Amino acid sequence: xxRLSFISIxxxxxxxxxxxxxxxxxxxxxQKENLxxxxxxxxxxxxxxxxxxxxxDTKFNIVSLEMITDTLTRIYEFNVTEKRLVDSLIxxxxxxxxxxxLIRKMQQSKVTWINSFDYYVNDLxxxxxxxxxxxxxxxxxxxxxxYVALAYFxxxxxxxxxxxxxxxxxxxxxxxxxxxxxxxxxxxxxxxxTEKYR
Amino acid sequence: MFLIHEKSTAxxxxxxxxxxxxxxxxxxxxxxxxxxxxLWPNVKSKLFYDNLKLNLEKPLxxxxxxxxxxxxxxxxxxxxxxxxxxxxxKFMNELYEKGEAIFNNNHFKPxxxxxxxxxxxxxxxxxxxxxxxxxxxxxLADKFKxxxxxxxxxxxxxxxxxxxxATNLGKFxxxxxxMCGVHVKAVGSDLIKPWVKDDYSYLSKxxxxxxxxxxxxxxxxxxxxxxxxxxxxxxxxxILRQIRKDGDMITLRYWDYGGETEMQITSRTLKKIIFGIxxxxx
Numbered sequence: 001x002x003r004l005s006f007i008s009i010x011x012x013x014x015x016x017x018x019x020x021x022x023x024x025x026x027x028x029x030x031q032k033e034n035l036x037x038x039x040x041x042x043x044x045x046x047x048x049x050x051x052x053x054x055x056x057d058t059k060f061n062i063v064s065l066e067m068i069t070d071t072l073t074r075i076y077e078f079n080v081t082e083k084r085l086v087d088s089l090i091x092x093x094x095x096x097x098x099x100x101x102l103i104r105k106m107q108q109s110k111v112t113w114i115n116s117f118d119y120y121v122n123d124l125x126x127x128x129x130x131x132x133x134x135x136x137x138x139x140x141x142x143x144x145x146x147y148v149a150l151a152y153f154x155x156x157x158x159x160x161x162x163x164x165x166x167x168x169x170x171x172x173x174x175x176x177x178x179x180x181x182x183x184x185x186x187x188x189x190x191x192x193x194t195e196k197y198r
Numbered sequence: 199m200f201l202i203h204e205k206s207t208a209x210x211x212x213x214x215x216x217x218x219x220x221x222x223x224x225x226x227x228x229x230x231x232x233x234x235x236x237l238w239p240n241v242k243s244k245l246f247y248d249n250l251k252l253n254l255e256k257p258l259x260x261x262x263x264x265x266x267x268x269x270x271x272x273x274x275x276x277x278x279x280x281x282x283x284x285x286x287x288k289f290m291n292e293l294y295e296k297g298e299a300i301f302n303n304n305h306f307k308p309x310x311x312x313x314x315x316x317x318x319x320x321x322x323x324x325x326x327x328x329x330x331x332x333x334x335x336x337x338l339a340d341k342f343k344x345x346x347x348x349x350x351x352x353x354x355x356x357x358x359x360x361x362x363x364a365t366n367l368g369k370f371x372x373x374x375x376x377m378c379g380v381h382v383k384a385v386g387s388d389l390i391k392p393w394v395k396d397d398y399s400y401l402s403k404x405x406x407x408x409x410x411x412x413x414x415x416x417x418x419x420x421x422x423x424x425x426x427x428x429x430x431x432x433x434x435x436x437i438l439r440q441i442r443k444d445g446d447m448i449t450l451r452y453w454d455y456g457g458e459t460e461m462q463i464t465s466r467t468l469k470k471i472i473f474g475i476x477x478x479x480x
Contacts, residue, residue: 071457178321
């Protein structure tokens with residue numbers, strides 16, 4: 001009997017291990033104002049000195065800062081309270097107050113990564129901003145983590161009847177970003193559920 | 199063979215393959231750069247030749263693309279451009295014109311699927327508009343095979359991100375030896391870390407007189423999720439450009455995606471990430 005229960009529990013665990021459940025199905029609408037604010041703030045800071053931010057721990061204390069120029073990318077990891085962070089921002093002429101504000105907002109909204117991507121339409125460069133959120137999940141043993149990634153385009157995009165992001169107006173080809181299909185939230189913003197935050 | 203403790207590859211040494219950037223630029227200036235070619239239906243001639251010129255002017259700008267498995271071919275490009283830029287442009291021009299070409303006695307005749315795919319890779323960053331690099335990376339992945347490619351040898355759409363394009367340490371050594379005609383010495387393996395007492399000393403001794411490439415587990419220094427348990431496997435090839443030590447902190451400067459990256463890590467992390475050290479004759 002004990003053996004049977006053990007086998008049943010093991011089977012249940014194995015079945016349950018297949019998926020991680022995200023508690024809220026409406027993360028963007030719930031945090032719309034904060035998330036849009038983070039995106040706008042990053043968009044304002046980024047062109048002057050290109051950078052990306054990622055929180056590499058679950059408590060949102062350790063930040064990986066990538067400072068990007070045409071020829072050199074510097075990658076440093078700091079505790080957000082460390083003086084080395086402010087020293088590095090000053091040394092490389094970043095807007096220190098602006099980036100600290102962004103870090104605080106990202107911590108509050110559990111945004112684990114923000115970066116900008118270049119892509120090309122008719123051989124002309126375009127940009128989008130991606131931010132990943134660490135949602136509250138029910139996670140079973142061996143199940144992969146889940147993140148919600150939001151893509152903010154600068155212009156309206158095209159979607160099919162299932163809400164999937166398309167490559168352009170005259171195509172039915174689904175556009176994948178980092179191998180992921182994205183779904184419509186607004187004409188300019190779409191989302192995907194992913195196992196990697198970047 | 200996927201386990202190599204220390205292996206030297208020197209089977210294909212060629213003595214006179216060096217050329218200069220100027221020779222390569224002179225060659226490319228004499229080519230008709232407007233000709234389209236139906237063999238490569240999606241490669242645009244302007245993007246192709248502009249890309250070749252960029253490769254010559256700024257060889258560090260080679261960009262293997264976002265989310266692809268082209269990093270080993272990127273590292274190889276760095277070595278090829280150091281050795282033989284003229285050979286590279288001649289090869290690419292012939293490949294574009296005839297659909298097949300020879301580079302240092304290696305005959306390349308890519309499959310139809312690869313020829314159709316070149317020029318179509320999208321959402322890979324600036325690789326989208328670099329049609330010569332798309333062609334180069336696809337053709338290299340099509341030609342060189344290792345055990346990681348065993349179950350996926352034929353190109354299908356999207357395979358630039360899959361095992362079709364993957365490279366293990368032994369395959370990388372072979373590619374470098376065959377394409378650059380240089381002596382290659384590798385320590386390490388695909389699963390077990392190199393038997394080196396002090397990685398910093400080992401690397402700093404070799405970096406001035408050789409080109410050093412590293413086969414690393416990039417997931418430790420470039421985390422993609424918050425899981426604490428991670429597979430300890432190598433995922434990325436880089437070219438080490440500088441290394442210095444300050445206390446226990448090691449600053450690495452390396453080339454990978456179209457430019458240099460500088461990163462500070464501890465000696466312990468350095469030991470954790472390195473699976474292969476490939477020393478290549480300059």
